[in-house]
Amino acid sequence: MFLILRQVDVNYDNLSQLVRLADILDIPSEKLEAIGRSIPERKAKTSFTQDSNNFLLPLLLTQGLDKVKLSYMVWLTNQQTSIETNLRNLVDTLHSTLTLYHGEFARPALQLLAYAHQMLGKIAFDALDYEVAGKHFSEMVSLGQELNDTDTIALGMIRQGDVLRKRGRYRVALRCFDAVKPYADASDYGIQGLRYLNMARAYYFLGDEKQFLGSINRALELASQVKEGNDSLAYWFSLDVAFQFQASGYTALKRPELAIEVYREIDKLRSSRPLRDQGAYIIEKARAYLALGDLEKGTALALKGLKLATRYRSRRHVARLEVTYNNLRITPLGKEKPLHILKDALIEAQEKLV
16 A cells, blocks of 8 residues: 655755755654764755665655555554544645646655555545545556556556445446556566456445356456565555455355455465554454354454554444344344344444444
């Protein structure tokens, strides 16, 4: 998920430019002083050599990006609730600055802005605010076009397609994923794989098992070529994630026994997860067991997942269990005690998230 900023090989001839970048990214002078370059009162009075420019610029960009990266990691672990406010402040600062500034720092600042919009879009998406999410992802595409950056364009379009999918516009979403193909093909495996994952999800909601299998198998092939690290962090794409999509697809296609087999394999891949990822995973596993008719185990997992989802306040994850419950309550299983327990737990979770 991280839009990693590339190190830009540019010479900066005066200190005022470096100061300006630090201001854009809200980097305190102490950070610069810590690397042996004191900038008292943000006043440029001297010049750096080319070597020091090449050393300082990547550090300054990294400091700015780290501020945004940290918001994602905190969001995953739910350690702070002011993330969205901080990101909005950063976006506002960058927008206002870039309307007046068109110098050498514009490109890295635009890249940082694109990442911030992606993160805000994900937060809105999780809150089921698809209109706001779509606007952030649209900004991301526009910024990618300005930068002529295929990675940013592809990621933004994939996110837009996922919003369409979530709103039930599956065929329009698939046309969006088709349109992004030239950009994804010019990007790395992480983005290509993310495209196939989202295609697979649209197909299983349409009930098209053949196309689902074709898409998810291609995603699994790409995932096997992606090393754990920057790629998987940047796009939330790894073998573990691809297997999760495969399992969810089998559940949706009424093949929960296959989903449970996949979950057993996933459990071997990773023993621990961040809080938000852990909650989503447990909820998806619960849905598979509930769909299989194992109400005792399915409900036990669902209660655990709901407890986590209310901690990190995800309406989207709670809604997934609501769909499963509503599908089961109109069947003979709807009279069983575990589903009554699940119903009460869902009502309680909804009240906590108001």
